[in-house]
Amino acid sequence: MKKMALHWKILLGMFLGILVGLLASGFGAKELVIDWIKPFGTIFINLLKLIAIPLIIASLIKGVSDLKDISKLSRMGGRTILIYLTTTIVAVLLGLLLGNLIKPGTSINEQTRQELLDGYSTDASGKIEMAMAQKDQGPLQPLVDLVPGNIFSAMSDNTNMLQVIFFVIFFGIGLILIDPKKAKPVTDFIDGLNEVILKMIDMIMLGAPYGVFALLAALIVESPSWDLFKALLWYSVTVLLGLIILILVFYPLLAKTFAGYKYTKFFEGIAPAQLVAFSTSSSAATLPVTMERVHEHMGVDEEVSSFVLPIGATVNMDGTSLYQGVAAVFIAQAFGIDLSLGAQLSIVLTATLASIGSAAVPSAGMIMLVIVLGAVGVPEAGLALIFAVDRPLDMVRTITNVTGDATVSIIVAKSLGLLGKPHVRELDDYYEKESVAT
Numbered sequence: 001m002k003k004m005a006l007h008w009k010i011l012l013g014m015f016l017g018i019l020v021g022l023l024a025s026g027f028g029a030k031e032l033v034i035d036w037i038k039p040f041g042t043i044f045i046n047l048l049k050l051i052a053i054p055l056i057i058a059s060l061i062k063g064v065s066d067l068k069d070i071s072k073l074s075r076m077g078g079r080t081i082l083i084y085l086t087t088t089i090v091a092v093l094l095g096l097l098l099g100n101l102i103k104p105g106t107s108i109n110e111q112t113r114q115e116l117l118d119g120y121s122t123d124a125s126g127k128i129e130m131a132m133a134q135k136d137q138g139p140l141q142p143l144v145d146l147v148p149g150n151i152f153s154a155m156s157d158n159t160n161m162l163q164v165i166f167f168v169i170f171f172g173i174g175l176i177l178i179d180p181k182k183a184k185p186v187t188d189f190i191d192g193l194n195e196v197i198l199k200m201i202d203m204i205m206l207g208a209p210y211g212v213f214a215l216l217a218a219l220i221v222e223s224p225s226w227d228l229f230k231a232l233l234w235y236s237v238t239v240l241l242g243l244i245i246l247i248l249v250f251y252p253l254l255a256k257t258f259a260g261y262k263y264t265k266f267f268e269g270i271a272p273a274q275l276v277a278f279s280t281s282s283s284a285a286t287l288p289v290t291m292e293r294v295h296e297h298m299g300v301d302e303e304v305s306s307f308v309l310p311i312g313a314t315v316n317m318d319g320t321s322l323y324q325g326v327a328a329v330f331i332a333q334a335f336g337i338d339l340s341l342g343a344q345l346s347i348v349l350t351a352t353l354a355s356i357g358s359a360a361v362p363s364a365g366m367i368m369l370v371i372v373l374g375a376v377g378v379p380e381a382g383l384a385l386i387f388a389v390d391r392p393l394d395m396v397r398t399i400t401n402v403t404g405d406a407t408v409s410i411i412v413a414k415s416l417g418l419l420g421k422p423h424v425r426e427l428d429d430y431y432e433k434e435s436v437a438t
Helices: 006-026 030-036 038-065 070-102 110-135 141-146 151-155 158-177 180-205 208-222 226-231 233-259 263-280 283-296 302-315 318-334 341-357 364-375 380-415 427-437
Strands: none
Touching: 006 030, 006 208, 006 263, 030 038, 030 208, 038 158, 038 180, 038 208, 038 263, 038 283, 038 302, 070 233, 070 302, 070 318, 070 341, 070 380, 141 158, 151 158, 158 180, 180 283, 208 263, 233 263, 233 318, 233 380, 263 283, 263 380, 283 302, 283 380, 302 380, 318 341, 318 364, 318 380, 341 364
16 A cells, blocks of 8 residues: 655644644633643744754755855856845735735724734734834844854854854855865765755654644634634735735746746645645745755755755745735725825835845744835734734745745756756655654
């Protein structure tokens, strides 16, 4: 009998998690799920976060040093950033277009709006304070924040990935510029470290079905009442429609047009990473899986995947950008504010820049949204309106971000002649052996 593929196991875990969460909510057993099931989901996310920084260090140093010369690094880096910026701008424009066409904010009445504001004003004020701290730092502060004062301090926090990436690229360039004989011991060590980390990812993924089961069961029992979700139905539909267009139409079309990638082949390759992204709501936590799928299952050469994907997990937030466009229009409509064309163009610019600075962790887009709202004169307190449905939408936004990263890596690899056939390790056989052993 053929063994069930990993992505089917993850889907089964998601289904059972939703079922258990609904049953627990119906029978008053929420505490049971929170106390005895949710911790396993937290452990799974922590394992993925645990491996994220070591993976970036090993894979990105290997990717940069394997380029052999600075000109090749420049070509790859320039194309990567240009494509990432292009897809981000498209995402914001799509969000604004859908927000103006569907007009989700006009469906919220005064009573519902007041309930949401009262219920989430504390959470919203916390995000506003964090955003204001960032806004008051000055226009060049993101450039200052890019360079770490202490690399070990930067590596201690997954939200400082840009600083780690800066150091690693700097380190990799140093390896390119020194005598190859002196660089060889370091590159040999990095190669071995990279293989160990990939094996650790394989082992972590053995627990993926159980991790997503626990995460979704906990999400269901902790969700607000259905009455609040009904009030925000049109907003959710608008965001989801935009994200689905990006995932199912825009990215596959780009892969087909620029890399000749077949639609079914594209989703067969990226599906497990999408499912992990959905359950963790973190591009950074999903990065180990994304890198494994893109290189081993989608045929992107390792020197491309190890360079493009870590950068994408930090600066390419297409799902977040689209959501910020929709959310800004939605909140403005809810408050009866008419956004001019100039204001909406300002949203495009601000949301694009905000997505670059957004941390690759759950709900980071909420903080950056405050800056977007402030840029067009929409009351930041309106953030509270969308708190009720942010987490479920955040899960789909993360799928979009991860899919966009994979798409850009495919296009960059194709443009450099580094897209070939998948070098698939037989992971299902590996999982089966490990399951028997344990």
